[in-house]
Amino acid sequence: xxxxxxxxxxxxxxxxxxxxxxxxxxxxxxxxxxxxxxxxxxxxxxxxxxxxxxxxxxxxxxxxxxxxxxxxxxxxxxxxxxxxxxxxxxxxxxxxxxxxxxxxxxxxxxxxxxxxxxxxxxxxxxxxxxxxxxxxxxxxxxxxxxxxxxxxxxxxxxxxxxxxxxxxxxxxxxxxxxxxxxxxxxxxxxxxxxxxxxxxxxxxxxxxxxxxxxxxxxxxxxxxxxxxxxxxxxxxxxxxxxxxxxxxxxxxxxxxxxxxxxxxxxxxxxxxxxxxxxxxxxxxxxxxxxxxxxxxxxxxxxxxxxxxxxxxxxxxxxxxxxxxxxxxxxxxxxxxxxxxxxxxxxxxxxx
Amino acid sequence: xxxxxxxxxxxxxxxxxxxxxxxxxxxxxxxxxxxxxxxxxxxxxxxxxxxxxxxxxxxxxxxxxxxxxxxxxxxxxxxxxxxxxxxxxxxxxxxxxxxxxxxxxxxxxxxxxxxxxxxxxxxxxxxxxxxxxxxxxxxxxxxxxxxxxxxxxxxxxxxxxxxxxxxxxxxxxxxxxxxxxxxxxxxxxxxxxxxxxxxxxxxxxxxxxxxxxxxxxxxxxxxxxxxxxxxxxxxxxxxxxxxxxxxxxxxxxxxxxxxxxxxxxxxxxxxxxxxxxxxxxxx
Numbered sequence: 001x002x003x004x005x006x007x008x009x010x011x012x013x014x015x016x017x018x019x020x021x022x023x024x025x026x027x028x029x030x031x032x033x034x035x036x037x038x039x040x041x042x043x044x045x046x047x048x049x050x051x052x053x054x055x056x057x058x059x060x061x062x063x064x065x066x067x068x069x070x071x072x073x074x075x076x077x078x079x080x081x082x083x084x085x086x087x088x089x090x091x092x093x094x095x096x097x098x099x100x101x102x103x104x105x106x107x108x109x110x111x112x113x114x115x116x117x118x119x120x121x122x123x124x125x126x127x128x129x130x131x132x133x134x135x136x137x138x139x140x141x142x143x144x145x146x147x148x149x150x151x152x153x154x155x156x157x158x159x160x161x162x163x164x165x166x167x168x169x170x171x172x173x174x175x176x177x178x179x180x181x182x183x184x185x186x187x188x189x190x191x192x193x194x195x196x197x198x199x200x201x202x203x204x205x206x207x208x209x210x211x212x213x214x215x216x217x218x219x220x221x222x223x224x225x226x227x228x229x230x231x232x233x234x235x236x237x238x239x240x241x242x243x244x245x246x247x248x249x250x251x252x253x254x255x256x257x258x259x260x261x262x263x264x265x266x267x268x269x270x271x272x273x274x275x276x277x278x279x280x281x282x283x284x285x286x287x288x289x290x291x292x293x294x295x296x297x298x299x300x301x302x303x304x305x306x307x308x309x310x311x312x313x314x315x316x317x318x319x320x321x322x323x324x325x326x327x328x329x330x331x332x333x334x335x336x337x338x339x340x341x342x343x344x345x346x347x348x349x350x351x
Numbered sequence: 352x353x354x355x356x357x358x359x360x361x362x363x364x365x366x367x368x369x370x371x372x373x374x375x376x377x378x379x380x381x382x383x384x385x386x387x388x389x390x391x392x393x394x395x396x397x398x399x400x401x402x403x404x405x406x407x408x409x410x411x412x413x414x415x416x417x418x419x420x421x422x423x424x425x426x427x428x429x430x431x432x433x434x435x436x437x438x439x440x441x442x443x444x445x446x447x448x449x450x451x452x453x454x455x456x457x458x459x460x461x462x463x464x465x466x467x468x469x470x471x472x473x474x475x476x477x478x479x480x481x482x483x484x485x486x487x488x489x490x491x492x493x494x495x496x497x498x499x500x501x502x503x504x505x506x507x508x509x510x511x512x513x514x515x516x517x518x519x520x521x522x523x524x525x526x527x528x529x530x531x532x533x534x535x536x537x538x539x540x541x542x543x544x545x546x547x548x549x550x551x552x553x554x555x556x557x558x559x560x561x562x563x564x565x566x567x568x569x570x571x572x573x574x575x576x577x578x579x580x581x582x583x584x585x586x587x588x589x590x591x592x593x594x595x596x597x598x599x600x601x602x603x604x605x606x607x608x609x610x611x612x613x614x615x616x617x618x619x620x621x622x623x624x625x626x627x628x629x630x631x632x633x634x
Contacts, residue, residue: 045536048536048540049539049540050536050539050540075539076536076539076540077539077540077541077542077543077544078542079540080542081540082540083537083540085533085537089531089533089534089536089537091534091537091538091552091556092534092556093555093556093558102538102541102543102551103541103542105551106538106541106542106543106544106547106551107542150541154541154542
């Protein structure tokens with residue numbers, strides 16, 4: 001692991017205690033997921049050198065950036081860690097071009113050269129025409145693109161992305177996600193993506209780390225977490241049904257199955273359905289749900305206060321019901337059932 | 352939180368946003384308008400009185416006199432110097448008070464703001480006891496360098512700094528306090544050292560506060576009377592600034608006093624209006 005991240009982050013605050021061991025291989029993207037207040041942004045601050053550690057260490061390749069035991073501390077300016085902050089945090093008094101060039105200028109690259117390279121990066125994130133605009137005159141998605149270019153231009157050893165999508169609407173989300181996918185694929189160092197959206201984590205990351213109350217609740221691939229969620233939060237995010245299909249108007253085709261969705265879309269989309277939104281019936285259901293289909297139960301997992309039911313073709317999904325409902329309906333693997341889901345419970349994102 | 356709750360929350364936030372930008376009513380009700388008119392009259396009448404009594408035809412001659420010219424020159428030099436010194440010292444003071452936590456910080460902040468509430472005469476007397484030729488610091492200073500501050504132009508500047516710098520500290524500290532420190536952190540992660548962060552991020556972002564501070568300290572130093580008189584005296588050509596010259600002229604030549612007062616009113620009003628515009632724009 002020549003340029004990978006190896007860290008243990010201990011930070012103690014009044015009423016909050018963070019203790020996280022985090023390793024990321026070079027070229028790998030790890031998604032750090034967790035509810036609000038779990039300590040996600042604290043992890044970013046600690047890795048970037050903005051919050052001193054009370055214990056533990058940060059190593060990047062063969063460089064020791066911080067070690068509480070020996071007192072080693074490399075400041076944020078010398079860490080060479082690129083950070084894409086929540087909401088961008090672009091300098092409001094500088095143009096997009098000057099924002100991107102800032103890191104080079106700080107490292108004493110001559111002005112002309114810095115501006116030339118910044119212009120190239122703005123081109124690469126699709127904003128070549130807007131280089132003179134200040135952040136106040138850019139849209140949320142454009143600002144995040146500038147923030148990405150600003151973080152990448154200095155060729156950092158590691159990339160930290162703090163909730164890059166949180167302030168964006170659905171359509172600019174998809175564009176930024178494709179851009180991030182491209183750049184993360186070509187980025188040689190380790191990357192950490194902070195998010196609370198499982199869709200983004202599954203699409204962008206190689207591995208997930210679930211952070212709760214300042215410590216790692218679980219880590220592994222999406223499938224590993226899906227099979228054995230270690231906490232209700234992990235179950236919640238791993239259990240979400242992600243379906244890739246083609247949209248045409250308000251109809252979504254996945255394989256040879258069709259779903260009615262609330263908003264018209266077109267092209268490749270990702271539909272997200274929470275397991276709690278799927279109902280199980282013994283007979284064909286009537287009523288308002290626009291989507292229902294017959295299927296067979298493949299597997300049933302029991303968790304503390306809920307039961308997760310996995311179904312087979314034509315549209316394999318996970319549904320979540322109470323233990324009482326399971327006993328009441330007498331469900332078991334192999335049972336023939338009907339599933340239904342309201343169109344409004346299906347979230348559609350452009351893929 | 353479900354999508355529904357979330358969208359409801361967003362919608363209600365939008366509604367709040369609308370109600371805040373509701374159209375302003377055309378005119379205030381009587382219970383506001385009447386006291387407001389009296390209050391505004393209180394400000395406007397003295398200015399009108401001054402304009403009405405001003406010796407317009409002899410203005411050029413009056414302002415061309417030695418007394419007037421020397422006072423104008425001295426006031427220009429000392430008020431600009433006081434503003435520059437307040438800038439160079441006041442910004443670091445504001446920075447220290449805002450960004451660092453240390454014991455006695457509240458006491459220090461009180462001390463910095465003291466000249467704003469103290470009668471300027473008392474401030475001048477305190478300066479005299481500290482920096483006079485036999486003062487606490489003044490005496491060793493005189494023995495070491497031969498420098499005498501009281502009754503010199505340097506003393507006028509010092510008195511101006513003493514009364515005006517709190518305004519610089521207040522405005523700049525306010526600007527620093529409302530600056531989101533994430534901008535400075537972002538700059539650090541981009542490789543900027545502390546000086547670069549200050550020069551390229553912090554100062555440009557608090558520039559409106561700094562400009563306001565400069566204008567306020569300059570205007571305050573220009574109008575300084577009590578501390579100047581006590582600490583620097585009233586020597587024509589050396590320490591007699593515009594306000595002192597007005598005070599002296601009131602006894603001997605009322606028209607000259609009016610002419611000098613007029614200069615101060617016009618200059619100060621121009622600065623305050625420009626300042627107001629600046630604040631307006633930066634919002």
